[in-house]
């Protein structure tokens with residue numbers, strides 16, 4: 001079949017909402033875009049364990065510690081589901097890990113911000129997981145089968161992440177003056193970076209929206225961001241806290257909340273590697289990987305030894 | 316003036332050298348093999364494919380599958396098969412393999428028109 005026909009047939013499948021599976025024909029660029037997006041998503045889950053892992057040993061109660069461990073363990077699982085999905089596109093796990101550790105591959109910039117107080121655990125769950133969930137719910141309908149299936153599994157696990165975060169802030173918001181101040185401070189610091197998670201504005205680009213045409217993505221950055229603002233602007237009322245944006249107000253005409261301008265200079269700085277914790281995060285990942293090398297080698301050697309023994313017994 | 320900013324969708328940052336850490340030497344480390352995981356969600360049901368993972372051997376694959384795929388009581392039994400032992404039909408053969416079934420509607424009970432008087436059939 002001619003390349004043109006293959007591409008036409010491929011697009012027809014996409015239009016008909018037929019999922020693309022690993023061994024199906026797909027355009028090179030589709031493979032590449034998916035590979036990049038899924039592996040970046042996997043890296044984000046893995047690096048995302050660091051800011052929260054930071055507080056496990058300092059959780060204020062056994063209950064909160066158990067919850068935080070369970071959440072961080074879930075994120076490890078999400079990383080693994082996604083690495084597996086990415087591997088079906090023909091790249092090895094080792095290659096992806098190498099690309100993360102060398103700084104070649106990207107991960108969500110949000111994880112380059114520090115978690116400074118216990119209240120940050122609540123704010124991260126509520127705002128950061130909240131923003132991620134909107135994206136992930138959309139991705140449950142993405143066109144690449146293994147990615148969509150991983151997302152369905154992830155979404156089932158995510159909703160507890162956001163709920164525990166909000167609940168933790170709710171408790172603080174009803175606490176002492178100092179606890180209330182800590183709660184507001186965490187919201188102040190996490191609000192803008194959470195909005196940045198959705199990426200640049202739709203209007204500021206002339207790129208063709210190939211990802212939309214291929215139904216890898218199904219909503220634009222601005223659509224998702226607006227959805228997020230509308231959701232959070234209502235939820236914060238229940239905390240009795242405020243969002244740090246003087247321009248935030250309900251627009252009766254649009255039936256949406258208007259909100260202020262994001263600091264795009266900061267956004268690009270963090271993407272380019274100059275955020276508060278970029279260096280620290282990569283160092284932590286590299287250290288863990290290097291220190292685990294002997295464990296990986298030993299497990300392989302042990303498996304080989306066992307294999308040789310069983311073959312000897314059979315013979 | 317209209318300023319153009321490179322756009323990327325959330326979760327997809329374009330590949331280019333945008334800074335970050337210094338490159339490291341790529342590892343030559345031999346990775347653990349890939350395993351496919353099948354889970355029986357409830358006694359009486361089939362094992363169903365749920366995903367894959369890496370492990371040094373079968374015992375470790377089962378342990379890892381327990382941690383990765385059954386954290387919320389999703390299963391009561393696990394099968395693992397090393398991925399290299401799975402053989403699959405070729406998607407390019409789909410037409411010749413599955414389309415012949417399409418015109419054999421007499422294989423379905425609804426093909427047969429029976430009077431209403433016939434009960435329990």
Ligand SMILES: [Fe+2]
Pocket residue numbers: 045074075078154158
């Ligand atoms: Fe996650």
Ligand SMILES: [Fe+2]
Pocket residue numbers: 075129158161
């Ligand atoms: Fe999460």
